[in-house]
Amino acid sequence: MQNKNSPLVAAFAFAVVLTAVATAPPAHAHHSFAAQYDAAKPITLTGKVTKVEWTNPHVYVYIDVRDAKSGDVVNWALEVGGGPNSLIRQGWSRDSLKTDDEITVEGSLARDGSRLANAKSIVLTATGKKMFTGSIPTEPVSPLPLSR
Amino acid sequence: MNARSTVALASLVALLGAVALPRAAHAQWWQNVPRTGPRTASGEVDLAAPAPRTKDGRPDLAGIWNPHSNKYLRDIAADIRPEDVPFQPWAKKVADERADGSHSREDPDANCLPQGVPRIGAAPAPWKFVQTPDLIVVVHEAFSLWRQIFLDGRKLAANANPTWLGYSTGRWEGNTLVVDTRGFNGKTWLDQVGKPTTEKLHVIERYTRKDYGHMDLEITIDDPGAYTRPWTVKQDLTLLPDTELLEFICNENNRDLEHLPGKPLQ
Numbered sequence: 028m029q030n031k032n033s034p035l036v037a038a039f040a041f042a043v044v045l046t047a048v049a050t051a052p053p054a055h056a057h058h059s060f061a062a063q064y065d066a067a068k069p070i071t072l073t074g075k076v077t078k079v080e081w082t083n084p085h086v087y088v089y090i091d092v093r094d095a096k097s098g099d100v101v102n103w104a105l106e107v108g109g110g111p112n113s114l115i116r117q118g119w120s121r122d123s124l125k126t127d128d129e130i131t132v133e134g135s136l137a138r139d140g141s142r143l144a145n146a147k148s149i150v151l152t153a154t155g156k157k158m159f160t161g162s163i164p165t166e167p168v169s170p171l172p173l174s175r
Numbered sequence: 176m177n178a179r180s181t182v183a184l185a186s187l188v189a190l191l192g193a194v195a196l197p198r199a200a201h202a203q204w205w206q207n208v209p210r211t212g213p214r215t216a217s218g219e220v221d222l223a224a225p226a227p228r229t230k231d232g233r234p235d236l237a238g239i240w241n242p243h244s245n246k247y248l249r250d251i252a253a254d255i256r257p258e259d260v261p262f263q264p265w266a267k268k269v270a271d272e273r274a275d276g277s278h279s280r281e282d283p284d285a286n287c288l289p290q291g292v293p294r295i296g297a298a299p300a301p302w303k304f305v306q307t308p309d310l311i312v313v314v315h316e317a318f319s320l321w322r323q324i325f326l327d328g329r330k331l332a333a334n335a336n337p338t339w340l341g342y343s344t345g346r347w348e349g350n351t352l353v354v355d356t357r358g359f360n361g362k363t364w365l366d367q368v369g370k371p372t373t374e375k376l377h378v379i380e381r382y383t384r385k386d387y388g389h390m391d392l393e394i395t396i397d398d399p400g401a402y403t404r405p406w407t408v409k410q411d412l413t414l415l416p417d418t419e420l421l422e423f424i425c426n427e428n429n430r431d432l433e434h435l436p437g438k439p440l441q
Binding site for chain 2: 057058059061062063080082083084085087104106109110111112113115116137138139141143
């Protein structure tokens with residue numbers, strides 16, 4: 028980490044972020060991923076951030092999503108990564124997402140049918156910046172079927 | 176303070192600011208750690224450098240470590256055959272019932288309770304060995320917990336009050352730190368798929384630092400309450416250089432429980 032005053036600061040910082048993502052420890056999973064989410068049910072959501080809970084054990088982001096057909100606005104909860112520490116180590120800060128930011132999220136749908144997903148990546152519409160969450164399933168993608 | 180010394184002080188402050196600010200503007204406090212350890216030509220920590228030793232000649236295990244993979248958090252027996260886990264019949268039944276995730280809400284870890292030993296070391300939150308000749312302290316970022324490993328020859332008391340992380344003593348066998356831990360409360364799951372433990376659990380951990388950045392960990396599960404014989408698994412740890420542990424209070428906002436299948440923990 029040197030030469031931060033050079034004209035290449037932006038490129039350098041970008042490289043640092045990439046390196047941080049590549050070498051970041053896996054997110055902390057204090058619960059079974061497969062018990063809560065279905066990796067076989069990917070979902071993409073676009074909406075405006077209504078609330079950010081920058082808290083342990085997981086960061087939660089809430090977004091208002093407008094249904095393309097009905098026009099209804101529905102609030103979704105997104106579990107983001109392993110919590111503030113793993114996101115901080117990947118270059119995030121608690122100011123990375125703010126209320127009213129529009130984002131597009133790729134993730135896995137909750138198994139219990141609630142409007143909840145585990146976010147794998149988030150793209151900030153205004154900048155196109157893609158933020159990885161470090162959310163890594165701690166088990167095979169196709170777990171045994173859950174009895175409910 | 177006269178004008179001359181004021182100017183000198185102001186210059187010093189300005190100089191310090193010029194030196195310190197560019198770094199402070201980009202780095203978090205935990206990244207501003209002294210650049211210790213062997214370095215490569217590019218200034219990165221040389222993870223392949225020889226394992227260090229303490230002044231008294233012991234292997235030096237100090238540092239921040241992280242599991243190389245999180246598969247052992249999921250299944251401590253990920254690298255051995257399922258039939259090589261010597262379950263007693265009741266333990267096999269419990270493990271089979273939990274394996275599909277339908278009891279995940281009952282996992283103490285999901286309730287922000289301690290993961291137990293050895294699972295806490297497999298949690299993907301880093302942990303730190305702080306080493307002295309007579310005592311090694313393990314500071315876990317996971318739930319901001321800690322363990323003490325006494326190397327001063329003391330014996331574990333019989334009938335110790337049962338605990339989540341047990342009582343640990345250690346000794347050196349050549350380059351390997353051997354840790355015995357007993358006195359568990361029998362509430363923890365060995366992994367997310369739910370292998371049970373009892374109060375009879377005795378865990379033997381063998382830590383061998385292979386080089387500067389890598390450590391082998393061999394774990395023996397000796398729980399005559401749940402398994403028919405001791406059984407052993409191997410894991411590997413990686414040094415996490417140039418960072419620090421961060422506070423992690425799990426119960427701050429645990430929203431997951433309501434979405435997990437299973438009964439509330441009794």
